[in-house]
Amino acid sequence: MDFTDVSLAGLRVVREIAERRTFSAAAVALGYTQSAVSRQVAAVERAAGAPIFERRREGVRPTAAGQVVLRHAAAVLAEIDAADRELRGLPDATGTVRLGLYPTAGAVLLPRALTVLRRTHPGVTVVSRTGGTPVLIRALRAGTLDLAVLGSAPPFRAPDAETPALTVETLAERNLCVAVPSAHPLAANDSVDIAALRGQQWIAGRTAGDEPQLGVWPGVDERPDITHTAHDWLTKLHLVAAGFGFTTVPSDLAAVVPPGVRVLAVRGGPEERRRAVLAHVPQRLPEPTLRVIEALRTAATAPATVPF
Missing domain, CATH: 3.40.190.10 (Periplasmic binding protein-like II)
Structure with a gap:
Protein backbone atom coordinates (compact mmCIF):
# COMPACT_ATOMS: atom_id res chain seq x y z
CA MET A 1 0.00 0.00 0.00
CA ASP A 2 1.38 3.42 -1.00
CA PHE A 3 1.14 6.31 1.47
CA THR A 4 -0.59 8.42 -1.17
CA ASP A 5 -3.58 6.10 -0.73
CA VAL A 6 -4.14 7.17 2.89
CA SER A 7 -7.61 8.59 3.42
CA LEU A 8 -8.44 11.96 4.91
CA ALA A 9 -10.44 10.14 7.56
CA GLY A 10 -7.31 8.24 8.53
CA LEU A 11 -5.34 11.47 8.87
CA ARG A 12 -8.06 13.06 11.00
CA VAL A 13 -8.14 10.00 13.26
CA VAL A 14 -4.36 10.07 13.67
CA ARG A 15 -4.44 13.76 14.55
CA GLU A 16 -7.21 13.28 17.10
CA ILE A 17 -5.41 10.39 18.79
CA ALA A 18 -2.17 12.36 18.97
CA GLU A 19 -3.96 15.15 20.80
CA ARG A 20 -6.13 13.06 23.12
CA ARG A 21 -3.61 10.24 23.73
CA THR A 22 -6.14 7.41 23.70
CA PHE A 23 -8.06 5.62 20.94
CA SER A 24 -11.25 5.69 23.00
CA ALA A 25 -11.14 9.47 23.59
CA ALA A 26 -10.50 10.05 19.88
CA ALA A 27 -13.43 7.80 18.99
CA VAL A 28 -15.77 9.80 21.25
CA ALA A 29 -14.56 13.12 19.85
CA LEU A 30 -15.03 11.99 16.24
CA GLY A 31 -18.25 10.07 16.78
CA TYR A 32 -16.65 6.77 15.66
CA THR A 33 -16.58 3.37 17.27
CA GLN A 34 -13.26 2.38 18.80
CA SER A 35 -12.94 -0.46 16.30
CA ALA A 36 -13.35 2.01 13.43
CA VAL A 37 -10.59 4.18 14.89
CA SER A 38 -8.33 1.13 15.21
CA ARG A 39 -8.97 0.18 11.57
CA GLN A 40 -8.08 3.68 10.38
CA VAL A 41 -4.84 3.62 12.35
CA ALA A 42 -3.98 0.17 11.01
CA ALA A 43 -4.50 1.42 7.45
CA VAL A 44 -2.24 4.44 8.01
CA GLU A 45 0.42 2.23 9.59
CA ARG A 46 0.34 -0.17 6.64
CA ALA A 47 0.79 2.75 4.27
CA ALA A 48 3.61 4.23 6.38
CA GLY A 49 5.30 0.85 6.69
CA ALA A 50 5.87 1.42 10.39
CA PRO A 51 3.96 1.86 13.65
CA ILE A 52 2.83 5.45 14.12
CA PHE A 53 1.86 5.18 17.79
CA GLU A 54 3.72 3.73 20.73
CA ARG A 55 1.40 2.21 23.30
CA ARG A 56 2.19 3.11 26.92
CA ARG A 57 0.41 2.69 30.22
CA GLU A 58 -0.38 6.41 30.40
CA GLY A 59 -1.61 6.46 26.79
CA VAL A 60 -0.23 6.42 23.30
CA ARG A 61 2.37 8.76 21.84
CA PRO A 62 3.54 9.24 18.23
CA THR A 63 6.61 7.37 17.08
CA ALA A 64 9.20 9.02 14.82
CA ALA A 65 7.14 7.87 11.84
CA GLY A 66 4.01 9.16 13.52
CA GLN A 67 5.55 12.60 13.94
CA VAL A 68 6.29 12.70 10.21
CA VAL A 69 2.70 11.72 9.43
CA LEU A 70 1.33 14.35 11.83
CA ARG A 71 3.50 17.12 10.43
CA HIS A 72 2.27 16.54 6.89
CA ALA A 73 -1.29 15.70 7.95
CA ALA A 74 -1.63 19.18 9.51
CA ALA A 75 -0.77 20.82 6.18
CA VAL A 76 -2.97 18.50 4.11
CA LEU A 77 -6.01 18.86 6.37
CA ALA A 78 -5.61 22.65 6.50
CA GLU A 79 -5.69 22.79 2.68
CA ILE A 80 -8.73 20.52 2.51
CA ASP A 81 -10.56 22.60 5.11
CA ALA A 82 -9.74 25.76 3.13
CA ALA A 83 -11.08 24.20 -0.07
CA ASP A 84 -14.26 23.14 1.73
CA ARG A 85 -14.83 26.68 3.02
CA GLU A 86 -14.27 28.16 -0.43
CA LEU A 87 -16.66 25.72 -2.11
CA ARG A 88 -19.35 26.51 0.45
CA GLY A 89 -18.84 30.25 0.05
CA LEU A 90 -17.63 30.75 3.61
CA PRO A 91 -15.16 33.48 4.61
CA ASP A 92 -11.49 32.74 4.00
CA ALA A 93 -9.90 31.28 7.11
CA THR A 94 -6.31 32.16 6.20
CA GLY A 95 -6.40 34.99 8.73
CA THR A 96 -7.45 32.69 11.57
CA VAL A 97 -4.96 31.72 14.29
CA ARG A 98 -5.68 28.89 16.73
CA LEU A 99 -4.36 29.82 20.16
CA GLY A 100 -4.21 27.76 23.33
CA LEU A 101 -3.59 29.20 26.79
CA TYR A 102 -3.29 27.94 30.34
CA PRO A 103 -6.31 29.11 32.39
CA THR A 104 -4.94 32.23 34.09
CA ALA A 105 -3.44 33.45 30.80
CA GLY A 106 -6.90 33.02 29.32
CA ALA A 107 -8.35 35.21 32.06
CA VAL A 108 -5.80 38.01 31.89
CA LEU A 109 -3.49 37.88 28.88
CA LEU A 110 -6.00 36.84 26.22
CA PRO A 111 -8.48 39.78 26.53
CA ARG A 112 -5.62 42.27 26.54
CA ALA A 113 -3.90 40.69 23.53
CA LEU A 114 -7.17 40.56 21.56
CA THR A 115 -7.76 44.23 22.32
CA VAL A 116 -4.31 45.08 20.98
CA LEU A 117 -4.90 42.94 17.90
CA ARG A 118 -8.28 44.54 17.20
CA ARG A 119 -6.59 47.92 17.14
CA THR A 120 -3.50 46.95 15.10
CA HIS A 121 -4.66 44.11 12.80
CA PRO A 122 -8.46 43.83 12.86
CA GLY A 123 -8.47 41.38 9.96
CA VAL A 124 -6.82 38.66 12.04
CA THR A 125 -9.20 36.28 13.82
CA VAL A 126 -8.14 34.33 16.91
CA VAL A 127 -9.87 31.11 17.92
CA SER A 128 -8.82 30.27 21.47
CA ARG A 129 -9.18 27.55 24.05
CA THR A 130 -7.72 26.99 27.50
CA GLY A 131 -6.22 23.85 28.94
CA GLY A 132 -3.40 22.37 30.97
CA THR A 133 0.14 22.41 29.64
CA PRO A 134 0.26 18.71 28.59
CA VAL A 135 -3.00 19.07 26.66
CA LEU A 136 -1.83 22.22 24.89
CA ILE A 137 1.51 20.67 23.95
CA ARG A 138 -0.22 17.64 22.44
CA ALA A 139 -2.49 19.95 20.45
CA LEU A 140 0.54 21.82 19.09
CA ARG A 141 2.19 18.57 18.11
CA ALA A 142 -1.02 17.28 16.53
CA GLY A 143 -1.46 20.46 14.49
CA THR A 144 -4.77 21.54 16.03
CA LEU A 145 -3.17 24.64 17.59
CA ASP A 146 -0.87 27.18 15.94
CA LEU A 147 0.38 28.79 19.15
CA ALA A 148 0.17 28.02 22.86
CA VAL A 149 0.86 30.07 25.96
CA LEU A 150 2.12 27.64 28.59
CA GLY A 151 2.70 28.04 32.31
CA SER A 152 6.24 27.15 33.41
CA ALA A 153 7.71 26.63 36.88
CA PRO A 154 11.37 26.40 38.00
CA PRO A 155 13.72 24.94 36.84
CA PHE A 156 12.04 26.10 33.60
CA ARG A 157 12.79 23.07 31.46
CA ALA A 158 11.74 22.58 27.84
CA PRO A 159 7.99 21.95 27.54
CA ASP A 160 8.51 18.36 26.40
CA ALA A 161 11.22 15.97 25.24
CA GLU A 162 9.82 15.34 21.75
CA THR A 163 11.66 16.17 18.54
CA PRO A 164 11.85 18.53 16.88
CA ALA A 165 11.97 20.74 19.96
CA LEU A 166 9.22 23.33 20.20
CA THR A 167 10.22 26.94 19.59
CA VAL A 168 9.67 28.82 22.85
CA GLU A 169 10.05 32.34 24.20
CA THR A 170 9.28 33.80 27.60
CA LEU A 171 6.48 36.35 27.45
CA ALA A 172 6.55 37.29 31.12
CA GLU A 173 7.88 36.17 34.48
CA ARG A 274 6.34 31.48 37.24
CA ARG A 275 6.68 32.15 33.52
CA ALA A 276 4.22 32.54 30.69
CA VAL A 277 5.93 30.85 27.74
CA LEU A 278 4.87 31.11 24.11
CA ALA A 279 5.40 27.90 22.13
CA HIS A 280 4.89 26.67 18.58
CA VAL A 281 6.17 23.96 16.28
CA PRO A 282 9.39 25.09 14.57
CA GLN A 283 8.40 26.30 11.12
CA ARG A 284 8.01 29.45 9.09
CA LEU A 285 4.98 31.18 10.55
CA PRO A 286 2.34 32.88 8.38
CA GLU A 287 1.75 36.60 8.73
CA PRO A 288 -1.45 36.37 10.87
CA THR A 289 0.34 34.16 13.39
CA LEU A 290 3.22 36.63 13.62
CA ARG A 291 0.76 39.45 14.29
CA VAL A 292 -0.83 37.46 17.13
CA ILE A 293 2.63 36.88 18.63
CA GLU A 294 3.28 40.63 18.53
CA ALA A 295 -0.02 41.30 20.32
CA LEU A 296 0.77 38.71 23.00
CA ARG A 297 4.19 40.28 23.60
CA THR A 298 2.63 43.72 23.97
CA ALA A 299 -0.06 42.48 26.34
CA ALA A 300 2.40 40.48 28.44
CA THR A 301 4.97 43.23 28.96
CA ALA A 302 2.68 46.20 29.67
CA PRO A 303 1.84 46.95 33.33
CA ALA A 304 -1.45 45.45 34.47
CA THR A 305 -2.80 48.92 35.14
CA VAL A 306 -2.38 50.05 31.51
CA PRO A 307 -5.81 50.15 29.82
CA PHE A 308 -6.15 48.52 26.42
Missing part, protein backbone atom coordinates in the same frame (compact mmCIF):
# COMPACT_ATOMS: atom_id res chain seq x y z
CA ARG A 174 5.92 36.97 37.60
CA ASN A 175 5.78 36.17 41.32
CA LEU A 176 3.08 34.04 42.83
CA CYS A 177 0.86 35.71 45.43
CA VAL A 178 -1.80 34.62 47.89
CA ALA A 179 -5.47 35.56 47.52
CA VAL A 180 -7.19 36.03 50.88
CA PRO A 181 -10.67 37.21 51.92
CA SER A 182 -10.81 40.99 52.27
CA ALA A 183 -12.38 40.55 55.72
CA HIS A 184 -9.47 38.41 56.98
CA PRO A 185 -7.07 40.15 59.44
CA LEU A 186 -4.11 39.42 57.12
CA ALA A 187 -5.77 41.47 54.36
CA ALA A 188 -4.98 44.70 56.19
CA ASN A 189 -1.47 44.72 54.68
CA ASP A 190 -0.06 44.43 51.16
CA SER A 191 2.02 41.37 52.03
CA VAL A 192 2.00 38.44 54.41
CA ASP A 193 4.83 36.53 56.10
CA ILE A 194 5.04 32.90 55.07
CA ALA A 195 4.81 31.85 58.73
CA ALA A 196 1.30 33.34 58.87
CA LEU A 197 0.17 30.89 56.18
CA ARG A 198 0.61 27.93 58.49
CA GLY A 199 -2.68 26.50 59.72
CA GLN A 200 -4.76 28.23 57.05
CA GLN A 201 -7.42 26.51 54.96
CA TRP A 202 -6.75 26.26 51.23
CA ILE A 203 -8.75 26.10 48.02
CA ALA A 204 -6.90 24.16 45.32
CA GLY A 205 -7.29 22.26 42.09
CA ARG A 206 -6.16 18.71 41.44
CA THR A 207 -4.14 17.12 38.69
CA ALA A 208 -5.05 13.96 36.80
CA GLY A 209 -2.95 12.08 39.35
CA ASP A 210 -5.13 13.53 42.14
CA GLU A 211 -2.25 15.57 43.56
CA PRO A 212 -2.94 19.16 44.68
CA GLN A 213 -1.89 21.69 42.07
CA LEU A 214 -1.80 25.49 42.08
CA GLY A 215 -3.74 26.69 45.09
CA VAL A 216 -1.66 25.79 48.13
CA TRP A 217 1.37 28.04 48.70
CA PRO A 218 4.37 25.95 47.58
CA GLY A 219 6.56 26.92 50.55
CA VAL A 220 4.14 25.95 53.33
CA ASP A 221 6.03 23.38 55.44
CA GLU A 222 3.05 21.39 56.68
CA ARG A 223 0.40 19.08 55.33
CA PRO A 224 -2.07 21.56 53.80
CA ASP A 225 -5.67 21.68 54.95
CA ILE A 226 -7.47 21.66 51.58
CA THR A 227 -11.13 22.32 52.30
CA HIS A 228 -12.32 22.85 48.71
CA THR A 229 -11.10 21.74 45.32
CA ALA A 230 -12.02 23.44 42.06
CA HIS A 231 -10.68 23.34 38.53
CA ASP A 232 -11.62 26.88 37.52
CA TRP A 233 -10.35 30.18 38.87
CA LEU A 234 -13.78 31.78 39.13
CA THR A 235 -14.92 29.17 41.65
CA LYS A 236 -11.68 29.40 43.63
CA LEU A 237 -11.77 33.17 43.88
CA HIS A 238 -15.44 33.37 44.82
CA LEU A 239 -14.83 30.81 47.57
CA VAL A 240 -12.01 33.05 48.80
CA ALA A 241 -14.30 36.10 48.65
CA ALA A 242 -16.88 34.25 50.73
CA GLY A 243 -14.27 33.54 53.41
CA PHE A 244 -13.77 29.80 52.87
CA GLY A 245 -10.00 29.77 52.48
CA PHE A 246 -6.88 31.07 50.72
CA THR A 247 -5.57 30.23 47.28
CA THR A 248 -2.34 30.88 45.42
CA VAL A 249 -2.56 33.04 42.30
CA PRO A 250 -0.19 34.59 39.76
CA SER A 251 0.31 38.28 40.50
CA ASP A 252 -1.30 39.25 37.18
CA LEU A 253 -4.61 37.85 38.38
CA ALA A 254 -4.86 40.70 40.90
CA ALA A 255 -6.31 42.86 38.11
CA VAL A 256 -9.38 40.64 37.69
CA VAL A 257 -10.21 39.23 41.13
CA PRO A 258 -13.82 39.70 42.31
CA PRO A 259 -14.81 42.03 45.15
CA GLY A 260 -14.02 40.58 48.54
CA VAL A 261 -10.56 39.28 47.57
CA ARG A 262 -7.16 40.77 48.40
CA VAL A 263 -4.02 39.60 46.60
CA LEU A 264 -0.93 39.72 48.83
CA ALA A 265 2.78 39.28 48.21
CA VAL A 266 4.44 36.62 50.40
CA ARG A 267 7.53 37.42 52.48
CA GLY A 268 10.03 34.83 53.64
CA GLY A 269 10.99 31.52 52.11
CA PRO A 270 12.21 31.07 48.55
CA GLU A 271 10.77 33.36 45.90
CA GLU A 272 8.09 31.62 43.85
CA ARG A 273 8.39 32.64 40.19
Whole structure:
Protein backbone atom coordinates (compact mmCIF):
# COMPACT_ATOMS: atom_id res chain seq x y z
CA MET A 1 0.00 0.00 0.00
CA ASP A 2 1.38 3.42 -1.00
CA PHE A 3 1.14 6.31 1.47
CA THR A 4 -0.59 8.42 -1.17
CA ASP A 5 -3.58 6.10 -0.73
CA VAL A 6 -4.14 7.17 2.89
CA SER A 7 -7.61 8.59 3.42
CA LEU A 8 -8.44 11.96 4.91
CA ALA A 9 -10.44 10.14 7.56
CA GLY A 10 -7.31 8.24 8.53
CA LEU A 11 -5.34 11.47 8.87
CA ARG A 12 -8.06 13.06 11.00
CA VAL A 13 -8.14 10.00 13.26
CA VAL A 14 -4.36 10.07 13.67
CA ARG A 15 -4.44 13.76 14.55
CA GLU A 16 -7.21 13.28 17.10
CA ILE A 17 -5.41 10.39 18.79
CA ALA A 18 -2.17 12.36 18.97
CA GLU A 19 -3.96 15.15 20.80
CA ARG A 20 -6.13 13.06 23.12
CA ARG A 21 -3.61 10.24 23.73
CA THR A 22 -6.14 7.41 23.70
CA PHE A 23 -8.06 5.62 20.94
CA SER A 24 -11.25 5.69 23.00
CA ALA A 25 -11.14 9.47 23.59
CA ALA A 26 -10.50 10.05 19.88
CA ALA A 27 -13.43 7.80 18.99
CA VAL A 28 -15.77 9.80 21.25
CA ALA A 29 -14.56 13.12 19.85
CA LEU A 30 -15.03 11.99 16.24
CA GLY A 31 -18.25 10.07 16.78
CA TYR A 32 -16.65 6.77 15.66
CA THR A 33 -16.58 3.37 17.27
CA GLN A 34 -13.26 2.38 18.80
CA SER A 35 -12.94 -0.46 16.30
CA ALA A 36 -13.35 2.01 13.43
CA VAL A 37 -10.59 4.18 14.89
CA SER A 38 -8.33 1.13 15.21
CA ARG A 39 -8.97 0.18 11.57
CA GLN A 40 -8.08 3.68 10.38
CA VAL A 41 -4.84 3.62 12.35
CA ALA A 42 -3.98 0.17 11.01
CA ALA A 43 -4.50 1.42 7.45
CA VAL A 44 -2.24 4.44 8.01
CA GLU A 45 0.42 2.23 9.59
CA ARG A 46 0.34 -0.17 6.64
CA ALA A 47 0.79 2.75 4.27
CA ALA A 48 3.61 4.23 6.38
CA GLY A 49 5.30 0.85 6.69
CA ALA A 50 5.87 1.42 10.39
CA PRO A 51 3.96 1.86 13.65
CA ILE A 52 2.83 5.45 14.12
CA PHE A 53 1.86 5.18 17.79
CA GLU A 54 3.72 3.73 20.73
CA ARG A 55 1.40 2.21 23.30
CA ARG A 56 2.19 3.11 26.92
CA ARG A 57 0.41 2.69 30.22
CA GLU A 58 -0.38 6.41 30.40
CA GLY A 59 -1.61 6.46 26.79
CA VAL A 60 -0.23 6.42 23.30
CA ARG A 61 2.37 8.76 21.84
CA PRO A 62 3.54 9.24 18.23
CA THR A 63 6.61 7.37 17.08
CA ALA A 64 9.20 9.02 14.82
CA ALA A 65 7.14 7.87 11.84
CA GLY A 66 4.01 9.16 13.52
CA GLN A 67 5.55 12.60 13.94
CA VAL A 68 6.29 12.70 10.21
CA VAL A 69 2.70 11.72 9.43
CA LEU A 70 1.33 14.35 11.83
CA ARG A 71 3.50 17.12 10.43
CA HIS A 72 2.27 16.54 6.89
CA ALA A 73 -1.29 15.70 7.95
CA ALA A 74 -1.63 19.18 9.51
CA ALA A 75 -0.77 20.82 6.18
CA VAL A 76 -2.97 18.50 4.11
CA LEU A 77 -6.01 18.86 6.37
CA ALA A 78 -5.61 22.65 6.50
CA GLU A 79 -5.69 22.79 2.68
CA ILE A 80 -8.73 20.52 2.51
CA ASP A 81 -10.56 22.60 5.11
CA ALA A 82 -9.74 25.76 3.13
CA ALA A 83 -11.08 24.20 -0.07
CA ASP A 84 -14.26 23.14 1.73
CA ARG A 85 -14.83 26.68 3.02
CA GLU A 86 -14.27 28.16 -0.43
CA LEU A 87 -16.66 25.72 -2.11
CA ARG A 88 -19.35 26.51 0.45
CA GLY A 89 -18.84 30.25 0.05
CA LEU A 90 -17.63 30.75 3.61
CA PRO A 91 -15.16 33.48 4.61
CA ASP A 92 -11.49 32.74 4.00
CA ALA A 93 -9.90 31.28 7.11
CA THR A 94 -6.31 32.16 6.20
CA GLY A 95 -6.40 34.99 8.73
CA THR A 96 -7.45 32.69 11.57
CA VAL A 97 -4.96 31.72 14.29
CA ARG A 98 -5.68 28.89 16.73
CA LEU A 99 -4.36 29.82 20.16
CA GLY A 100 -4.21 27.76 23.33
CA LEU A 101 -3.59 29.20 26.79
CA TYR A 102 -3.29 27.94 30.34
CA PRO A 103 -6.31 29.11 32.39
CA THR A 104 -4.94 32.23 34.09
CA ALA A 105 -3.44 33.45 30.80
CA GLY A 106 -6.90 33.02 29.32
CA ALA A 107 -8.35 35.21 32.06
CA VAL A 108 -5.80 38.01 31.89
CA LEU A 109 -3.49 37.88 28.88
CA LEU A 110 -6.00 36.84 26.22
CA PRO A 111 -8.48 39.78 26.53
CA ARG A 112 -5.62 42.27 26.54
CA ALA A 113 -3.90 40.69 23.53
CA LEU A 114 -7.17 40.56 21.56
CA THR A 115 -7.76 44.23 22.32
CA VAL A 116 -4.31 45.08 20.98
CA LEU A 117 -4.90 42.94 17.90
CA ARG A 118 -8.28 44.54 17.20
CA ARG A 119 -6.59 47.92 17.14
CA THR A 120 -3.50 46.95 15.10
CA HIS A 121 -4.66 44.11 12.80
CA PRO A 122 -8.46 43.83 12.86
CA GLY A 123 -8.47 41.38 9.96
CA VAL A 124 -6.82 38.66 12.04
CA THR A 125 -9.20 36.28 13.82
CA VAL A 126 -8.14 34.33 16.91
CA VAL A 127 -9.87 31.11 17.92
CA SER A 128 -8.82 30.27 21.47
CA ARG A 129 -9.18 27.55 24.05
CA THR A 130 -7.72 26.99 27.50
CA GLY A 131 -6.22 23.85 28.94
CA GLY A 132 -3.40 22.37 30.97
CA THR A 133 0.14 22.41 29.64
CA PRO A 134 0.26 18.71 28.59
CA VAL A 135 -3.00 19.07 26.66
CA LEU A 136 -1.83 22.22 24.89
CA ILE A 137 1.51 20.67 23.95
CA ARG A 138 -0.22 17.64 22.44
CA ALA A 139 -2.49 19.95 20.45
CA LEU A 140 0.54 21.82 19.09
CA ARG A 141 2.19 18.57 18.11
CA ALA A 142 -1.02 17.28 16.53
CA GLY A 143 -1.46 20.46 14.49
CA THR A 144 -4.77 21.54 16.03
CA LEU A 145 -3.17 24.64 17.59
CA ASP A 146 -0.87 27.18 15.94
CA LEU A 147 0.38 28.79 19.15
CA ALA A 148 0.17 28.02 22.86
CA VAL A 149 0.86 30.07 25.96
CA LEU A 150 2.12 27.64 28.59
CA GLY A 151 2.70 28.04 32.31
CA SER A 152 6.24 27.15 33.41
CA ALA A 153 7.71 26.63 36.88
CA PRO A 154 11.37 26.40 38.00
CA PRO A 155 13.72 24.94 36.84
CA PHE A 156 12.04 26.10 33.60
CA ARG A 157 12.79 23.07 31.46
CA ALA A 158 11.74 22.58 27.84
CA PRO A 159 7.99 21.95 27.54
CA ASP A 160 8.51 18.36 26.40
CA ALA A 161 11.22 15.97 25.24
CA GLU A 162 9.82 15.34 21.75
CA THR A 163 11.66 16.17 18.54
CA PRO A 164 11.85 18.53 16.88
CA ALA A 165 11.97 20.74 19.96
CA LEU A 166 9.22 23.33 20.20
CA THR A 167 10.22 26.94 19.59
CA VAL A 168 9.67 28.82 22.85
CA GLU A 169 10.05 32.34 24.20
CA THR A 170 9.28 33.80 27.60
CA LEU A 171 6.48 36.35 27.45
CA ALA A 172 6.55 37.29 31.12
CA GLU A 173 7.88 36.17 34.48
CA ARG A 174 5.92 36.97 37.60
CA ASN A 175 5.78 36.17 41.32
CA LEU A 176 3.08 34.04 42.83
CA CYS A 177 0.86 35.71 45.43
CA VAL A 178 -1.80 34.62 47.89
CA ALA A 179 -5.47 35.56 47.52
CA VAL A 180 -7.19 36.03 50.88
CA PRO A 181 -10.67 37.21 51.92
CA SER A 182 -10.81 40.99 52.27
CA ALA A 183 -12.38 40.55 55.72
CA HIS A 184 -9.47 38.41 56.98
CA PRO A 185 -7.07 40.15 59.44
CA LEU A 186 -4.11 39.42 57.12
CA ALA A 187 -5.77 41.47 54.36
CA ALA A 188 -4.98 44.70 56.19
CA ASN A 189 -1.47 44.72 54.68
CA ASP A 190 -0.06 44.43 51.16
CA SER A 191 2.02 41.37 52.03
CA VAL A 192 2.00 38.44 54.41
CA ASP A 193 4.83 36.53 56.10
CA ILE A 194 5.04 32.90 55.07
CA ALA A 195 4.81 31.85 58.73
CA ALA A 196 1.30 33.34 58.87
CA LEU A 197 0.17 30.89 56.18
CA ARG A 198 0.61 27.93 58.49
CA GLY A 199 -2.68 26.50 59.72
CA GLN A 200 -4.76 28.23 57.05
CA GLN A 201 -7.42 26.51 54.96
CA TRP A 202 -6.75 26.26 51.23
CA ILE A 203 -8.75 26.10 48.02
CA ALA A 204 -6.90 24.16 45.32
CA GLY A 205 -7.29 22.26 42.09
CA ARG A 206 -6.16 18.71 41.44
CA THR A 207 -4.14 17.12 38.69
CA ALA A 208 -5.05 13.96 36.80
CA GLY A 209 -2.95 12.08 39.35
CA ASP A 210 -5.13 13.53 42.14
CA GLU A 211 -2.25 15.57 43.56
CA PRO A 212 -2.94 19.16 44.68
CA GLN A 213 -1.89 21.69 42.07
CA LEU A 214 -1.80 25.49 42.08
CA GLY A 215 -3.74 26.69 45.09
CA VAL A 216 -1.66 25.79 48.13
CA TRP A 217 1.37 28.04 48.70
CA PRO A 218 4.37 25.95 47.58
CA GLY A 219 6.56 26.92 50.55
CA VAL A 220 4.14 25.95 53.33
CA ASP A 221 6.03 23.38 55.44
CA GLU A 222 3.05 21.39 56.68
CA ARG A 223 0.40 19.08 55.33
CA PRO A 224 -2.07 21.56 53.80
CA ASP A 225 -5.67 21.68 54.95
CA ILE A 226 -7.47 21.66 51.58
CA THR A 227 -11.13 22.32 52.30
CA HIS A 228 -12.32 22.85 48.71
CA THR A 229 -11.10 21.74 45.32
CA ALA A 230 -12.02 23.44 42.06
CA HIS A 231 -10.68 23.34 38.53
CA ASP A 232 -11.62 26.88 37.52
CA TRP A 233 -10.35 30.18 38.87
CA LEU A 234 -13.78 31.78 39.13
CA THR A 235 -14.92 29.17 41.65
CA LYS A 236 -11.68 29.40 43.63
CA LEU A 237 -11.77 33.17 43.88
CA HIS A 238 -15.44 33.37 44.82
CA LEU A 239 -14.83 30.81 47.57
CA VAL A 240 -12.01 33.05 48.80
CA ALA A 241 -14.30 36.10 48.65
CA ALA A 242 -16.88 34.25 50.73
CA GLY A 243 -14.27 33.54 53.41
CA PHE A 244 -13.77 29.80 52.87
CA GLY A 245 -10.00 29.77 52.48
CA PHE A 246 -6.88 31.07 50.72
CA THR A 247 -5.57 30.23 47.28
CA THR A 248 -2.34 30.88 45.42
CA VAL A 249 -2.56 33.04 42.30
CA PRO A 250 -0.19 34.59 39.76
CA SER A 251 0.31 38.28 40.50
CA ASP A 252 -1.30 39.25 37.18
CA LEU A 253 -4.61 37.85 38.38
CA ALA A 254 -4.86 40.70 40.90
CA ALA A 255 -6.31 42.86 38.11
CA VAL A 256 -9.38 40.64 37.69
CA VAL A 257 -10.21 39.23 41.13
CA PRO A 258 -13.82 39.70 42.31
CA PRO A 259 -14.81 42.03 45.15
CA GLY A 260 -14.02 40.58 48.54
CA VAL A 261 -10.56 39.28 47.57
CA ARG A 262 -7.16 40.77 48.40
CA VAL A 263 -4.02 39.60 46.60
CA LEU A 264 -0.93 39.72 48.83
CA ALA A 265 2.78 39.28 48.21
CA VAL A 266 4.44 36.62 50.40
CA ARG A 267 7.53 37.42 52.48
CA GLY A 268 10.03 34.83 53.64
CA GLY A 269 10.99 31.52 52.11
CA PRO A 270 12.21 31.07 48.55
CA GLU A 271 10.77 33.36 45.90
CA GLU A 272 8.09 31.62 43.85
CA ARG A 273 8.39 32.64 40.19
CA ARG A 274 6.34 31.48 37.24
CA ARG A 275 6.68 32.15 33.52
CA ALA A 276 4.22 32.54 30.69
CA VAL A 277 5.93 30.85 27.74
CA LEU A 278 4.87 31.11 24.11
CA ALA A 279 5.40 27.90 22.13
CA HIS A 280 4.89 26.67 18.58
CA VAL A 281 6.17 23.96 16.28
CA PRO A 282 9.39 25.09 14.57
CA GLN A 283 8.40 26.30 11.12
CA ARG A 284 8.01 29.45 9.09
CA LEU A 285 4.98 31.18 10.55
CA PRO A 286 2.34 32.88 8.38
CA GLU A 287 1.75 36.60 8.73
CA PRO A 288 -1.45 36.37 10.87
CA THR A 289 0.34 34.16 13.39
CA LEU A 290 3.22 36.63 13.62
CA ARG A 291 0.76 39.45 14.29
CA VAL A 292 -0.83 37.46 17.13
CA ILE A 293 2.63 36.88 18.63
CA GLU A 294 3.28 40.63 18.53
CA ALA A 295 -0.02 41.30 20.32
CA LEU A 296 0.77 38.71 23.00
CA ARG A 297 4.19 40.28 23.60
CA THR A 298 2.63 43.72 23.97
CA ALA A 299 -0.06 42.48 26.34
CA ALA A 300 2.40 40.48 28.44
CA THR A 301 4.97 43.23 28.96
CA ALA A 302 2.68 46.20 29.67
CA PRO A 303 1.84 46.95 33.33
CA ALA A 304 -1.45 45.45 34.47
CA THR A 305 -2.80 48.92 35.14
CA VAL A 306 -2.38 50.05 31.51
CA PRO A 307 -5.81 50.15 29.82
CA PHE A 308 -6.15 48.52 26.42
